Every structure is written in C-alpha cells, then in structure tokens.
Amino acid sequence: xxxxxxxxxxxxxxxxxxxxxxxxxxxxxxxxxxxxxxxxxxxxxxxxxxxxxxxxxxxxxxxxxxxxxxxxxxxxxxxxxxxxxxxxxxxxxxxxxxxxxxxxxxxxxxxxxxxxxxxxxxxxxxxxxxxxxxxxxxxxxxxxxxxxxxxxxxxxxxxxxxxxxxxxxxxxxxxxxxxxxxxxxxxxxxxxxxxxxxxxxxxx
Numbered sequence: 381x382x383x384x385x386x387x388x389x390x391x392x393x394x395x396x397x398x399x400x401x402x403x404x405x406x407x408x409x410x411x412x413x414x415x416x417x418x419x420x421x422x423x424x425x426x427x428x429x430x431x432x433x434x435x436x437x438x439x440x441x442x443x444x445x446x447x448x449x450x451x452x453x454x455x456x457x458x459x460x461x462x463x464x465x466x467x468x469x470x471x472x473x474x475x476x477x478x479x480x481x482x483x484x485x486x487x488x489x490x491x492x493x494x495x496x497x498x499x500x501x502x503x504x505x506x507x508x509x510x511x512x513x514x515x516x517x518x519x520x521x522x523x524x525x526x527x528x529x530x531x532x533x534x535x536x537x538x539x540x541x542x543x544x545x546x547x548x549x550x551x552x553x554x555x556x557x558x559x560x561x562x563x564x565x566x567x568x569x570x571x572x573x574x575x576x577x578x579x580x581x582x583x584x
Contacts, residue, residue, distance in 0.1 A: 426536020
C-alpha cells in the first residue's frame, strides 16, 4: 500500500512538472522571439534537457549540474578542436566526436563516480544538437557562432531546470534515509507482533 501511494505521489509530481514545462516551453519561445534572444531553435532541446537534469534522482543536484556543465564544456572544446585541427571529413568528425565522449568519460573517472556520466553525456549531446547545424554552415566563424548558440541553449536549460525543480522537488530522504526504515520495517513488525500474540493468548 505504501509503495502504491509513493508511486502515485511521484507520478503526480511528474505530471505537475510536465504541465509546468509545457507552459515554460511556450513562454520561452514567445518571450525569446519578442526580445530577439534567438532561442526558438533550441527552446525545446534546452528546456527538456534542463528538466532531465532536475528530475532524475541521481546524486545531488549540484553534482548533476556540475557533470552537465563539464559535458557541455567538453563538447564546446571538441568543436574548437574540430575547427582548428581535424579536417572537415568523416574521419575528422569521427575523431572530434570520440574526443568529446572521451572527455566526458574522463570527467566521470576523475570524479570517481561522483559526477554522473549520463549528465556529462547529456551536456555534450545537448550542445552538439544545438550547434551542429550552425557549425556546418559557417565553420570558420566557430568562435562567434558557438558562443551565441551556447548562450541561447544555456538560457533554455536554466528555464527547464528551475521549472522542473520547483514543480517536482525530489525528497531528500528518497534514496538514503527513506530506504533504511523500509529495509528494517519487516523485522520491526515481526518483533512487535510476537508480544501482541502472547497477550491475546493470555487473555483467552
């Protein structure tokens, strides 16, 4: 019964967060267009990515954000290397992509697992998804176009993260303190049920 109620609570929180994200995504596009922030092309990607970082209950919020930022920077560096060093061929693009993933794995290894790998990969993938088209259109302008794309994407990511964190806060005791009573629950119930049975027999 407790598990069912807990599942319903989590589902309700996710639904509330999802509805808030629906509104936030639309407002991000409308406000961005009104203010000429050029976020229309990355609004959905950014808001959804920020929501994922905010909703997934893995590690702490600060570690998830740090891992995402590390992956984001890794992709940024990868595109700079791709423009300056690797040739504009299939092999060059493969080397640049592999370098980005290698940097993400390196962040995970150096942090000894404290920074989740999935968040680092998500950061790298989000930047690549937002910037690949702009890069292919003007590779020589990588310094200018990469900065504008990164700024627009991060703005949308911040919106998604904040909305998800406010709409569906994750209980701090969900993975740690909350699990301990559940594990000890059956044995405690067994201990208390034995004296109760004895009292019932005595009364008879």
